[in-house]
Amino acid sequence: MAANTEDDNNERTPLLKSASSQGTCLAQNAASLSANWWLWELIEACTSIIALAVIVIILFIYDGSSLPDWPSVFTINSVISFLSTISKLSIMAAASAAISQCKWLWYRQAEPRQLQDLQLFDDASRGPWGAVQLLFSLRARHLAFIGAIVVVLVNFFDPFVQQVVSYRSRSVPSGNAPEIVKSRVYAARSDEGLPLPSLVDLSMKAGIYNGVFDIKDNADAGVSHTCSTGDCSWEDFSSLAICSRCVDITSYVEKQCTDGKCHLLYIPDGPMLSGFGGQINSSTTNISSELQGIEPSVLRFTSLLSKKVSDPDGALAIECSMFYCIGKYAASVTDGIAEQCLLASWRNDSARLDTKTDLILNPPTSFGNESGTEPFRVTHLAAVALNSFMSETFTGSGGINNSGSAFSSDVMQALYDTSNLTRRIENLATSMTNSIRGQDDNVSGPAYGTAWTSETYLHVRWAWLAFPATLILLASCFLLGVILETSYRDILVWKSSNIALLFHGRSLCLSSRNGKPVNKLSAMTARANDVKARLVESDAVGWKLDQDE
Numbered sequence: 001m002a003a004n005t006e007d008d009n010n011e012r013t014p015l016l017k018s019a020s021s022q023g024t025c026l027a028q029n030a031a032s033l034s035a036n037w038w039l040w041e042l043i044e045a046c047t048s049i050i051a052l053a054v055i056v057i058i059l060f061i062y063d064g065s066s067l068p069d070w071p072s073v074f075t076i077n078s079v080i081s082f083l084s085t086i087s088k089l090s091i092m093a094a095a096s097a098a099i100s101q102c103k104w105l106w107y108r109q110a111e112p113r114q115l116q117d118l119q120l121f122d123d124a125s126r127g128p129w130g131a132v133q134l135l136f137s138l139r140a141r142h143l144a145f146i147g148a149i150v151v152v153l154v155n156f157f158d159p160f161v162q163q164v165v166s167y168r169s170r171s172v173p174s175g176n177a178p179e180i181v182k183s184r185v186y187a188a189r190s191d192e193g194l195p196l197p198s199l200v201d202l203s204m205k206a207g208i209y210n211g212v213f214d215i216k217d218n219a220d221a222g223v224s225h226t227c228s229t230g231d232c233s234w235e236d237f238s239s240l241a242i243c244s245r246c247v248d249i250t251s252y253v254e255k256q257c258t259d260g261k262c263h264l265l266y267i268p269d270g271p272m273l274s275g276f277g278g279q280i281n282s283s284t285t286n287i288s289s290e291l292q293g294i295e296p297s298v299l300r301f302t303s304l305l306s307k308k309v310s311d312p313d314g315a316l317a318i319e320c321s322m323f324y325c326i327g328k329y330a331a332s333v334t335d336g337i338a339e340q341c342l343l344a345s346w347r348n349d350s351a352r353l354d355t356k357t358d359l360i361l362n363p364p365t366s367f368g369n370e371s372g373t374e375p376f377r378v379t380h381l382a383a384v385a386l387n388s389f390m391s392e393t394f395t396g397s398g399g400i401n402n403s404g405s406a407f408s409s410d411v412m413q414a415l416y417d418t419s420n421l422t423r424r425i426e427n428l429a430t431s432m433t434n435s436i437r438g439q440d441d442n443v444s445g446p447a448y449g450t451a452w453t454s455e456t457y458l459h460v461r462w463a464w465l466a467f468p469a470t471l472i473l474l475a476s477c478f479l480l481g482v483i484l485e486t487s488y489r490d491i492l493v494w495k496s497s498n499i500a501l502l503f504h505g506r507s508l509c510l511s512s513r514n515g516k517p518v519n520k521l522s523a524m525t526a527r528a529n530d531v532k533a534r535l536v537e538s539d540a541v542g543w544k545l546d547q548d549e
Helices: 002-036 039-062 076-107 117-124 128-138 144-162 202-213 380-393 410-417 421-438 462-488 498-503 521-530
Strands: 165-173 237-248 254-258 261-266 272-274 278-284 299-306 315-334 337-346 359-361 376-378 396-401 404-407 450-460 532-538 542-548
Touching (some): 076 144, 128 144, 272 299
Antiparallel strands (some): 261 272, 278 299, 359 376
16 A cells, blocks of 8 residues: 555655746746836736726716715725725836836937936936936937926826815605695684584684784794704695785875865775874775785785875775685795795686585696696685684774874784785785685595705716826836837836846846846846855956956
């Protein structure tokens, strides 16, 4: 058995030696190729190009996307920085090697060159300061001028890449759909849901008073809604509403004056003011021809007021008509503040106020009146009750004089104090509409919208990549030019080797053992391993490297 094992080992030994020999030969060939040619420099240039290409691919994939869900130790910035460093160092190494080779091209020319230029090329291959010195020395007279530019500009590589990625915020839909109220039916009901045959429900009364007393005229912000994120939007939607229209009828005011002072202002078949001081008088009317075509299904009234009755030029008369309509709305919530805008409205003037018949409004389909849906409707009981309450509420008077002030109701005081009566009535109509929309009519349901939340996303500023890409292209062209120039001038590839200087200096005898010249860098390296030298000083020549075989 032992003999067989020994025989087997003897049989396998030549194969193992052959495999080991082949591996050693491949390693030697690779080392020789990298030393005597441009293998490493081409690999470095390709590595730089590939790293930049990977950066472009990553940025293209994530441009406009939310932040990637990567492990916490990695970020998009760290990956880009890592790849940028690889690209920068690779192209820098390739450019430095090409500049080192340029010194041999420089001395290969017919015209003799100063020995000091050796140091210029060597410094230029090591960093930007040496490259700047080489730029001023060469002044575009040699291919190395391009390499020096690359070495200087490569220092700006990272700042440009860092500017490529920026982070911005945008609004994206959230999962919870917000709601805003709308209605197709108005029927006055109690808190228990029971019909109120002759009364206005408390929610509508609250809407009326809120609209009249709102000194900011901002009833739109009071519409009932839900928005979990504080930023929501809705598509345009339609709802049963109350609209208003007011006209200035001051030209109808007549006056009675004595000795240039007026003591009576009045509108025929309308309110009047008498005496002195500031006064207001409001009553239901039917005066202006501009409002004749509008059915005042809610209220039509005139307010005559003057801050000083004795001055007729300060009198103001406004007639307003309030009526049921269909409103088309745009609504949104921004930073928790609701805003809505009445885009358009539609009314039905043939729908008369009746004690026995409901008011039916059938707008065009553009107002959400699709076939098969419940018509927009106001029950006759609710319409009559509201008309009666509004007529009573907006009939009254009051004033202010030297003796004091007195108003028949708070509503009259609010109308007297407002600086824009037309805007206040519009605000009243909006507030009453909010009350109608806030009632659950069991027909329309709320309008559903989109809740928005803030999201950080990655934005790529592609223009900042132009500089790194151009620099890599310039460096690659420079490397290729040096390779071609070296081949054309039949110069061996020595690059930055100091051994080449030693072997080809006139003061040393570093030929091979058989006396033949040593030209290839790999051969010079091998020969340098056999040669020993020391730095000595002599009286004749000073310091020199002394060869010791």
